[in-house]
Amino acid sequence: MRPLVQFLWGASAMASCAAGLFFFRFWRETRDRLFVLFAVAFWAMGVNWAGLSATGAQDEARTYFYLVRLVAFVLIIVAVVDKNRARPR
Amino acid sequence: MTHGTLPETVATLIARHIHSPAQLEALLALYLKPEEWWTARRLAGEMHVPAWAAQERLEDLATRGFFAVKTADDVAFRFSPASEEIAAAVADLAAVYFQRPATVIAHVRASAPDPVRAFADAFRIKKTEDEDG
Amino acid sequence: MAEIVYLLCALTSLACTALLARAWRRSGSRLLMWSGLCFLLFTANNIVLFADRVIVPDVELALLRAATGAAGVMVLLLGLIWDAK
Numbered sequence: 001m002r003p004l005v006q007f008l009w010g011a012s013a014m015a016s017c018a019a020g021l022f023f024f025r026f027w028r029e030t031r032d033r034l035f036v037l038f039a040v041a042f043w044a045m046g047v048n049w050a051g052l053s054a055t056g057a058q059d060e061a062r063t064y065f066y067l068v069r070l071v072a073f074v075l076i077i078v079a080v081v082d083k084n085r086a087r088p089r
Numbered sequence: 090m091t092h093g094t095l096p097e098t099v100a101t102l103i104a105r106h107i108h109s110p111a112q113l114e115a116l117l118a119l120y121l122k123p124e125e126w127w128t129a130r131r132l133a134g135e136m137h138v139p140a141w142a143a144q145e146r147l148e149d150l151a152t153r154g155f156f157a158v159k160t161a162d163d164v165a166f167r168f169s170p171a172s173e174e175i176a177a178a179v180a181d182l183a184a185v186y187f188q189r190p191a192t193v194i195a196h197v198r199a200s201a202p203d204p205v206r207a208f209a210d211a212f213r214i215k216k217t218e219d220e221d222g
Numbered sequence: 223m224a225e226i227v228y229l230l231c232a233l234t235s236l237a238c239t240a241l242l243a244r245a246w247r248r249s250g251s252r253l254l255m256w257s258g259l260c261f262l263l264f265t266a267n268n269i270v271l272f273a274d275r276v277i278v279p280d281v282e283l284a285l286l287r288a289a290t291g292a293a294g295v296m297v298l299l300l301g302l303i304w305d306a307k
Contacts, residue, residue, distance in 0.1 A: 001284070004288075005284045008289060008291070011292050011296070015295040015296050019298050019302060022302040066227050073230065080212045080241075083209070084215070109249075141247065204254075204305055204306050205307070207249055207254060208254060211254055211257075212238075212241055
């Protein structure tokens with residue numbers, strides 16, 4: 001089972017980085033700040049999952065990787081708050 | 090891909106208000122029976138969609154000035170254009186649609202909001218009036 | 223500390239799910255549907271992470287943790303590739 005979990009973490013890391021790349025492209029096309037924040041957030045999630053997978057971690061919480069997850073979701077919160085404070089385009 | 094051209098009033102109407110085939114279908118359904126009050130359930134049955142989808146279409150078109158609402162025991166909608174121009178445009182739309190449905194559908198599809206913009210706009214908590222790109 | 227983080231992430235994901243679901247109902251744009259599903263799975267993922275530490279610490283939930291996260295981000299990627307014109 002452990003190999004499957006590690007595989008899923010690795011797959012999540014790849015997918016997350018790819019999703020971040022899409023958001024980055026949308027930012028370049030639209031210059032909407034929300035997208036660059038989402039891009040970095042999903043890249044952070046990618047780092048989180050890649051780290052878990054690469055180190056073969058047993059417990060996500062004990063390895064402080066959850067702090068990276070926190071960064072990712074804080075960025076998402078910032079993006080939503082920013083979207084609602086800025087003047088609508 | 091070329092699609093035929095439409096009369097200007099119709100093209101403007103579509104660009105501003107009709108952004109999906111479902112919306113077109115809902116508008117025409119009520120237009121063709123203007124004396125009748127439609128509930129979401131009835132429209133859902135006609136269009137073969139879930140009731141919440143029909144409700145969204147009806148509310149959206151009512152907000153845009155096509156339908157009147159009554160809230161007796163059941164919320165119901167009726168075709169009731171807010172101005173002469175809208176009435177004429179819808180009549181033209183219906184006429185063109187029955188002659189050249191594919192052209193009209195193609196225009197409706199083309200006027201759909203950009204999915205990327207729609208994603209960003211989804212995170213606006215308070216919706217502003219009519220975000221026309 | 224980690225439990226608080228997972229709870230915060232779960233709430234954030236839930237909020238995003240709600241916003242995307244509302245927007246999808248209004249406009250029918252399929253990208254919104256996929257993204258909404260993604261954040262729904264992220265909500266589940268964070269809840270499982272929280273549950274694994276607080277509610278059922280003796281039960282091994284590693285596979286469920288990994289699977290919900292993976293499903294979420296893959297659904298999003300599917301939507302971005304397929305439906306983001």
